[in-house]
């Protein structure tokens with residue numbers, strides 16, 4: 001069946017006849033809609049993509065929340081090229097290479113105080129599974145092996161590894177894959193539009209939802225069986241759900257009370273998105289571990305990391321005899337030279353160009369522009385913090401992705417602006433280098449599309 005608002009075959013595509021689409025299985029995609037050809041991005045620079053037929057597209061999403069310093073930053077590109085020409089690969093099992101140590105040091109220096117040890121992996125999903133394994137093993141090496149339960153939140157997104165889908169709160173990511181990791185529980189997410197609609201920055205209401213964590217610990221689980229709680233400080237992928245004022249502080253206090261590790265999944269919020277290095281800095285709540293990826297290398301080479309409290313690492317060192325491997329975990333590409341070089345260069349760029357401060361300085365303007373959409377057709381809520389924004393639209397009954405997806409397609413192709421949608425929510429997370437004119441262009445494009453949105457018949461087929 002063909003999609004009804006069929007925009008997939010328009011455009012003057014030079015590669016239309018030559019592109020073989022019969023082998024690449026596109027991730028998180030309704031692949032059958034793209035039998036003919038998907039739209040293609042062919043080049044990128046700074047705030048813009050260029051399509052294969054030469055159209056310039058303003059990047060309102062930093063790729064996938066990841067190109068924080070803007071595309072193809074010359075310093076990062078040069079560092080990768082130089083490393084590729086010098087040494088392509090070196091193992092890091094029982095050995096290493098200088099760049100990986102340099103990258104770990106630079107990251108630890110950027111991290112909140114006390115989070116000093118870095119375990120490298122290749123993406124956000126691996127960083128989550130690595131952190132969960134560190135949490136479980138940490139309790140065990142300290143003789144506390146009863147702590148095997150993990151707790152996440154509804155609508156949490158923690159990647160697609162088995163650990164990540166288990167603690168994640170998205171049914172669709174779990175339902176085809178069996179029980180994944182047993183013994184996982186989920187707290188409610190704090191989105192409450194009825195009480196907090198159009199809140200600028202953190203919502204006022206809902207901190208009491210954190211109390212549910214303690215209630216569940218006592219009513220459903222023995223707290224002494226819980227290893228870790230993992231939360232995104234802002235739930236990004238499922239629609240920009242902000243923590244109510246005081247909520248994260250309460251989670252921290254409950255974790256402390258019961259000896260449970262607190263993991264912040266900062267795959268999206270890390271590296272300046274909120275105007276500070278990490279959300280932990282912005283909120284003044286320091287977790288025991290931070291998972292990160294994306295902005296770690298400005299997305300130029302895949303890399304993820306877990307940043308671990310020093311004494312958690314030290315517990316492993318103290319538990320085992322000196323000639324024993326303390327933590328049975330690692331990847332062939334842990335600390336890959338190209339990723340390490342990209343990481344060192346990226347963290348330098350953030351510092352040298354003051355990009356986190358720049359994001360903080362742009363945030364009020366971004367907020368004003370975002371909230372100027374209030375009152376437009378279909379707009380139900382607007383949520384923002386730093387350079388992240390969610391615009392929730394009234395959905396089409398029975399077709400939860402219909403309207404926002406339609407806005408996405410029109411912005412992308414007709415207006416030359418790349419936005420992102422998740423369900424009925426438009427999510428924006430531009431590179432931190434965005435200027436005021438580009439902020440205006442981004443929101444003007446969305447406003448124009450919303451004003452001309454047709455009611456979508458409920459019978460439509462939508463990706």
Ligand code: PMP
Pocket residue numbers: 123124125126128157158159160232236237265266267268293294
């Ligand atoms: N955690 C969070 C909070 C994320 O937003 C994402 C990806 N958007 C991931 C984990 C997974 O990262 P990746 O896609 O690099 O595996």
